[in-house]
Each structure stands twice: as C-alpha cells, then as structure tokens.
Amino acid sequence: MLEMSTEHIPVLADELLDLAAPLPGDTVIDCTFGAGGHARLFADRIGSEGMLIAIDRDPAASERFTEFDQQAVCQTRFVRQSFADALEMLAAEGISADVVYLDLGMSSIQIDNRERGFAYASDAPLDMRMDTEQAFSAADFIAESDASEIARVLKQYGEERHASAIAREIVRSREAAPIRTTSQLVACIERAIPTPARFAGGHPAKRSFQAIRIAVNDELAQIDAALPTAWGVLASGGRLAAISFQSLEDRRVKQFMTGKARGCICPPDLPVCGCGLLPEGQLLNRRAVSAGAGEVDANPRARSAHLRGVLKLGEER
Numbered sequence: 489m490l491e492m493s494t495e496h497i498p499v500l501a502d503e504l505l506d507l508a509a510p511l512p513g514d515t516v517i518d519c520t521f522g523a524g525g526h527a528r529l530f531a532d533r534i535g536s537e538g539m540l541i542a543i544d545r546d547p548a549a550s551e552r553f554t555e556f557d558q559q560a561v562c563q564t565r566f567v568r569q570s571f572a573d574a575l576e577m578l579a580a581e582g583i584s585a586d587v588v589y590l591d592l593g594m595s596s597i598q599i600d601n602r603e604r605g606f607a608y609a610s611d612a613p614l615d616m617r618m619d620t621e622q623a624f625s626a627a628d629f630i631a632e633s634d635a636s637e638i639a640r641v642l643k644q645y646g647e648e649r650h651a652s653a654i655a656r657e658i659v660r661s662r663e664a665a666p667i668r669t670t671s672q673l674v675a676c677i678e679r680a681i682p683t684p685a686r687f688a689g690g691h692p693a694k695r696s697f698q699a700i701r702i703a704v705n706d707e708l709a710q711i712d713a714a715l716p717t718a719w720g721v722l723a724s725g726g727r728l729a730a731i732s733f734q735s736l737e738d739r740r741v742k743q744f745m746t747g748k749a750r751g752c753i754c755p756p757d758l759p760v761c762g763c764g765l766l767p768e769g770q771l772l773n774r775r776a777v778s779a780g781a782g783e784v785d786a787n788p789r790a791r792s793a794h795l796r797g798v799l800k801l802g803e804e805r
Contacts, residue, residue, distance in 0.1 A: 498525025724802025
C-alpha cells in the first residue's frame with residue numbers, strides 16, 4: 489500500500505472513495521492531481537490491472553507525480569495540461585474511464601508555497617498562477633485592468649460587497665507605485681473597506697484574493713468546459729465525482745449533475761410525456777457531502793468542501 493504524505497491530508501478521502509466506488513482493474517482519471525493524496529488511495533483500490541491517469545497544469549504537481557509513480561501498484565500516466573484541455577485530448581484518444589473525479593480550487597502545495605502568492609497572510613510576489621509557465625499573473629491583472637474590470641471580477645468571482653471601492657483604491661495606489669506583492673494588495677483592500685466591516689467576515693482580503701485567482705486561472709470556464717468532456721469519456725455505469733470549495737464551483741457541479749439526472753421536462757399535469765427525454769445519469773447523493781467535525785479539526789481546509797457525484801446510466805460495470 490502507498491504511504492500517505494505527512495504533508496498533505498486529502499479532503500473527504502473516505503467519502504470520495506465510497507462515492508466513486510473504484511474496482512480492481514478500473515480506469516480512473518484524477519483531473520486535479522495536486523499533491524496526489526486522493527490518487528494514492530485510488531491506486532490501491534484499482535490494483536495492478538488498473539490505470540490511473542493524473543492531470544494537472546502545475547509543474548510542481550509533475551514532480552510529485554514522479555514520486556507517486558515510483559510507488560504506485562497500478563499503471564499510471566501523467567498529463568500536464570489544464571483538466572479541460574487534457575480531458576478533450578483523452579476523449580480524442582478514445583479513453584473510456586470508470587471513474588472521473590475533480591478536487592477543485594487550489595492544492596495544498598500551491599497554498600503552502602509562499603512564493604506562489606496565493607495566500608494573503610504572508611508577503612510574496614503577486615503571482616497566483618496555477619501554471620507557473622503561464623504568462624499572465626495576478627500582478628499583470630492588477631496592473632493592466634481598469635477599475636470597472638477589477639470591480640466586476642471582485643464582485644462576480646468573490647461576491648465582494650466593497651468591490652467598487654477596492655477597485656478605485658487599487659487604481660489610485662498603482663498610479664503612485666506598482667503593486668507587485670501580496671502585502672501591497674492587502675493594504676489597498678484594507679484601506680478601501682470601512683473599518684466596521686474590515687474583519688466582520690474573516691480576513692478582509694479573502695474574497696478579493698479568491699476572485700483574482702479565479703480570473704487569472706480562468707477557473708470557472710475550465711469547470712464549464714471540463715464537466716461535459718468528463719461525462720463524454722466516462723463509460724456507461726461509470727461515476728463522476730467533484731469536490732468543490734466555494735459556491736461558484738459547487739453551483740456549476742450541482743447544475744451539471746442534476747441536469748444529467750433529469751428526465752422528462754413536460755408539465756406535471758400533462759397526462760402523457762411528449763418530450764421523450766430520459767435521464768442520462770443518477771445522482772449518487774441528493775445533498776452534497778460535507779466534512780465531519782473530526783476532519784475539520786484535523787484539517788481546517790475541509791470546512792468548506794462539498795462532494796457530489798453522479799452515475800452514468802447504462803450497462804453496469
């Protein structure tokens with residue numbers, strides 16, 4: 489059995505395994521390899537006849553995969569691309585998977601590496617790129633976007649009530665000196681938010697950092713593109729699962745999976761179905777699975793996690 493890394497605690501690990509129900513010999517696609525915590529558990533389940541395809545756009549994840557590959561009991565493959573692009577490539581190859589799962593948002597290796605600039609609690613270059621070879625960074629977004637675009641991103645992706653005030657302060661501040669570090673951006677945000685509201689809902693920069701990270705990495709468009717493609721590579725009887733960490737992610741996952749499980753759309757008072765639509769999937773859980781108190785105590789990052797899954801109807805595995 490593979491040893492779990494002492495650095496990384498995979499969120500909702502047991503719950504994901506139960507929901508995805510991998511079998512010996514299965515083909516599993518891990519769309520967000522990260523530190524490999526979930527992959528290690530799936531590798532043990534699918535065994536020597538199974539295949540685990542890991543996807544991640546972060547070069548740091550490819551280094552972790554090398555370590556994982558040396559210990560894995562199953563067959564392995566790594567694709568260093570965004571999960572939307574990688575799934576499209578696998579679909580073109582005719583890959584048929586029994587399980588596809590996504591662990592959305594940032595990985596632990598990204599959060600814990602201060603120099604990546606994802607954290608607002610420490611000073612670092614204003615980066616936030618999940619793919620460090622990508623040209624466009626958070627510093628570029630702050631330097632090049634006008635106030636209306638900054639405000640739109642903060643409001644749409646961070647649900648920040650003070651988006652306009654923060655955007656104006658960013659533009660005013662950068663005219664005096666470039667904003668190149670996380671602490672400089674945090675200072676702008678703190679100056680823009682009224683004192684009574686500054687610490688009312690956690691750290692005042694939390695929502696803005698989330699919004700800018702989503703914009704820099706085009707995260708929501710990635711999810712919108714990936715879910716249908718993941719469904720396409722899933723074999724009949726296969727299972728699609730996703731762990732999300734904020735409402736914008738979870739809403740997309742829920743709507744997609746609910747849509748696959750929806751059949752007839754005729755008015756309920758119509759005596760005979762006229763649309764002829766049949767459900768393509770069956771929800772594996774009506775309500776999202778959340779972490780229990782014990783897991784949250786051991787790993788506070790699990791607090792906001794939500795797990796959903798759907799079974800692709802057809803011939804059983």
